Amino acid sequence: MLLDREAEPAPVRAVHLGLGGFHRAHQAWYTAADPEWGIAAYTFRSTELPAALTAQGGMYSLLVRGADDPVRTVGSLSRAHAGAEADQWLADLAAPEVAVVTLTATEAAYRVPPPGRDSAISRLVAGLRARFRASAAPITLVPCDNVPDNGAVLRSVLREAAADGDAAFAAWLEAGVLVVSTVVDRITPATTPADVRVVHELSGIRDAVPVVTEPYAEWLLAGDFPGGRPRWERAGARLVDSVDDYQRRKLWLLNGAHSLLAYAGPGRGRGTVREAMDDPVLAGLVESWWDTAARHLPLPAAELDEYRAALRRRFAAPGVEHRLRQIAVDGSQKIPARVLPVLHRERGAGRLPEAAVVVLAAWIAHFRGGDVHDPRSADLVPAARSGARAVLAALDADLASDDELIAAIDAEVPGTAGDELSGVRAGGPPPATPWQVVATDCRGCPASLA
Numbered sequence: 001m002l003l004d005r006e007a008e009p010a011p012v013r014a015v016h017l018g019l020g021g022f023h024r025a026h027q028a029w030y031t032a033a034d035p036e037w038g039i040a041a042y043t044f045r046s047t048e049l050p051a052a053l054t055a056q057g058g059m060y061s062l063l064v065r066g067a068d069d070p071v072r073t074v075g076s077l078s079r080a081h082a083g084a085e086a087d088q089w090l091a092d093l094a095a096p097e098v099a100v101v102t103l104t105a106t107e108a109a110y111r112v113p114p115p116g117r118d119s120a121i122s123r124l125v126a127g128l129r130a131r132f133r134a135s136a137a138p139i140t141l142v143p144c145d146n147v148p149d150n151g152a153v154l155r156s157v158l159r160e161a162a163a164d165g166d167a168a169f170a171a172w173l174e175a176g177v178l179v180v181s182t183v184v185d186r187i188t189p190a191t192t193p194a195d196v197r198v199v200h201e202l203s204g205i206r207d208a209v210p211v212v213t214e215p216y217a218e219w220l221l222a223g224d225f226p227g228g229r230p231r232w233e234r235a236g237a238r239l240v241d242s243v244d245d246y247q248r249r250k251l252w253l254l255n256g257a258h259s260l261l262a263y264a265g266p267g268r269g270r271g272t273v274r275e276a277m278d279d280p281v282l283a284g285l286v287e288s289w290w291d292t293a294a295r296h297l298p299l300p301a302a303e304l305d306e307y308r309a310a311l312r313r314r315f316a317a318p319g320v321e322h323r324l325r326q327i328a329v330d331g332s333q334k335i336p337a338r339v340l341p342v343l344h345r346e347r348g349a350g351r352l353p354e355a356a357v358v359v360l361a362a363w364i365a366h367f368r369g370g371d372v373h374d375p376r377s378a379d380l381v382p383a384a385r386s387g388a389r390a391v392l393a394a395l396d397a398d399l400a401s402d403d404e405l406i407a408a409i410d411a412e413v414p415g416t417a418g419d420e421l422s423g424v425r426a427g428g429p430p431p432a433t434p435w436q437v438v439a440t441d442c443r444g445c446p447a448s449l450a
């Protein structure tokens with residue numbers, strides 16, 4: 001059976017930039033709960049995905065691993081476009097009936113582009129300028145990337161990117177463009193050919209571009225929607241006064257653990273989050289990281305325990321094969337949000353947290369090992385050859401001047417500390433099982449994981 005629409009798609013009242021797996025597992029799935037809202041979704045570059053979706057009438061299958069009825073069909077994408085369709089993009093952003101723009105553009109996109117450079121931000125500015133000229137109806141932007149204070153960051157980047165002396169546009173940008181802050185959560189790995197086959201086996205549907213995700217989904221939003229919005233709360237989204245504590249909880253506990261596993265896991269022969277959590281040493285490090293980060297989260301202990309228990313289940317869930325290589329991409333954009341804020345607080349309290357030391361050592365080993373995908377690889381790969389101080393100097397001057405921390409990280413990087421457990425590891429809680437139990441080839445591991 002091929003996917004196609006039986007009825008007309010909903011009118012386009014929302015636009016998305018960064019059409020990929022996560023948008024379809026999350027925002028488009030939430031929007032499907034309100035049939036009065038349709039989305040026009042744009043990739044950044046890909047032409048294949050919008051072509052495949054258009055051939056299916058914008059419909060796609062969501063394979064929710066672990067759910068009773070695992071294959072759902074989602075129809076909220078009224079149109080799918082390639083990023084190169086600039087005229088359509090400008091027309092959609094200018095349309096007065098469009099009231100919401102969601103964005104998933106990766107962490108790296110949240111910066112002011114050099115003049116003339118095509119980027120998510122330059123496209124947003126061009127679209128908003130078109131709206132200012134055409135209708136100037138207010139519009140709300142909804143950043144959905146794992147960026148701390150994503151609303152405030154997007155607002156400030158847009159303000160700077162749009163500063164070209166047009167005072168009327170600048171004034172409208174302040175008054176007519178609202179930017180909400182969000183916490184977004186639903187583990188959504190890249191789709192594989194095996195997923196395409198599974199969707200067909202389970203449902204009989206031949207979908208060229210399904211999405212695989214987990215049953216869990218969270219969306220917290222803080223901000224205003226003067227032009228209206230889909231009734232996302234029908235699918236469980238929550239409008240809150242502030243997302244700050246929840247943003248930190250998610251970035252530190254979930255994403256911080258992901259980054260730890262992404263860099264420490266491959267050296268222990270683990271390729272996915274589930275495989276890594278099956279390794280008692282890595283699972284013990286994750287617990288140690290959670291103990292450390294939880295100290296700095298002003299949320300009730302019972303709530304944090306429940307969150308951790310859910311993360312253990314989610315990370316170990318069969319079928320959601322989240323590849324560590326995918327998570328390891330762009331570490332320079334992620335480590336400062338996921339690990340360094342906790343490390344700062346710990347050092348302020350005079351502690352040297354072992355899991356933070358290990359993740360930084362493993363990240364340095366990752367830079368030394370090749371296969372690096374990072375917008376800052378030109379400076380960080382050579383820095384990693386020099387050691388922890390040079391890497392941290394590129395990210396955080398305070399931490400780079402912390403001699404005790406630098407020595408601990410350098411001692412963990414392979415080739416500098418031999419196979420013995422480092423002082424950091426020896427001083428921490430005992431691992432869940434003896435180190436020697438896991439007989440993997442640990443070339444490239446931090447010393448305490450070897």
Ligand SMILES: NC(=O)c1ccc[n+]([C@@H]2O[C@H](COP(=O)([O-])OP(=O)(O)OC[C@H]3O[C@@H](n4cnc5c(N)ncnc54)[C@H](O)[C@@H]3O)[C@@H](O)[C@H]2O)c1
Nearest residue numbers: 018019020021022044045104105106109120145146187188
């Ligand atoms: N996958 C998840 O589990 C998950 C969960 C929470 C948040 N997110 C956020 O969503 C983002 C996208 O994840 P995904 O799984 O959909 O990835 P994906 O690779 O499936 O899609 C990424 C989309 O972003 C676009 N993009 C990539 N680089 C860009 C750039 N520099 N500027 C503008 N657009 C760009 C791509 O063209 C593509 O349309 C992540 O970077 C993350 O911030 C993902």
Ligand SMILES: O=P(O)(O)OC[C@@H](O)[C@@H](O)[C@H](O)[C@H](O)CO
Nearest residue numbers: 146184185186187188255258327
């Ligand atoms: O999507 P990224 O690249 O920001 O980070 C990789 C994962 O940590 C991330 O996708 C999580 O799975 C997600 O944030 C869960 O909601």
